[in-house]
């Protein structure tokens with residue numbers, strides 16, 4: 329049966345409105361709206377504690393976080409990255425005048441394939457920008473080894489990886505910098521928002537200057553910085569959202585487990601599995617629609633839509649297929665066969681804390697074939 333209301337791939341988690349009112353009253357009372365106010369400072373500390381990281385710089389969104397992270401490390405020339413991601417990953421390179429060099433992904437994790445990185449390194453390469461796609465950790469050990477060998481920086485696009493832990497703690501502690509997104513669609517949202525995780529206080533200080541136009545004090549500007557400051561409104565919401573995050577992750581875990589159990593018996597539907605994370609965040613539920621399934625990926629995608637279920641084909645098209653990238657040698661079809669296959673098979677099914685098991689049953693009914701035309 330078609331659901332009364334459309335079901336989207338995600339639905340933002342929000343706390344009860346009345347719980348936000350005291351925070352708003354405090355902002356109205358103090359008249360401090362931005363520029364590193366008290367909520368901003370509190371959220372930075374609270375996130376360090378929750379995530380198990382040393383230093384965080386809050387910013388306006390994940391894209392500005394990526395752009396600023398590249399500025400902070402003075403990256404030049406070429407950056408090795410994945411074509412299988414949201415377009416902001418590569419756009420952050422173009423905004424810095426850098427050349428993306430696309431490398432194929434691993435067929436199991438759909439993250440940058442460490443086996444293929446070295447062949448893409450040239451004298452112009454200065455950094456690697458991998459993505460913990462769907463919140464599944466990259467092979468951080470092997471990527472660091474390559475980076476150390478060739479003296480490259482590593483900036484992780486960890487937009488999907490809020491709260492994810494692997495052996496040794498938070499996945500965000502790997503590389504030179506990691507970037508989070510707190511966009512409305514993410515596991516943890518501040519409406520819009522983002523952060524850069526840095527290993528030391530000196531780097532955080534540089535990022536704090538960069539996100540404030542390069543200002544160090546009233547009369548000193550040390551870099552062509554940007555306005556990347558998170559507002560007090562967003563920071564206050566973040567503090568409140570943190571109170572509900574464990575419960576939200578638990579609900580996501582239950583939905584993930586239910587999908588997996590039910591889809592295990594559907595021929596031609598492959599669920600991506602965890603890749604060794606000790607704590608997962610269940611941020612997405614990607615399935616790969618293989619030839620043994622009676623419908624093509626797109627036919628299933630449209631059948632879901634016809635039944636009021638708005639899944640998404642993350643990540644199709646590949647970034648390397650967009651006009652501003654497709655002329656690059658590394659964007660050639662023959663260079664990216666694994667990413668291309670995944671992009672042609674993937675559907676991300678709805679997953680969010682408020683999604684009921686009855687709704688999941690409805691989605692499964694369409695996939696299993698006993699509902700809809």
Ligand SMILES: Cc1ncc(COP(=O)(O)O)c(C=O)c1O
Pocket residue numbers: 389390391392413414416417459485487488508509510511521522
């Ligand atoms: C992998 C990835 N990188 C970067 C971003 C950009 O983050 P934001 O929307 O907060 O700018 C997103 C999503 O929005 C993303 O999915």
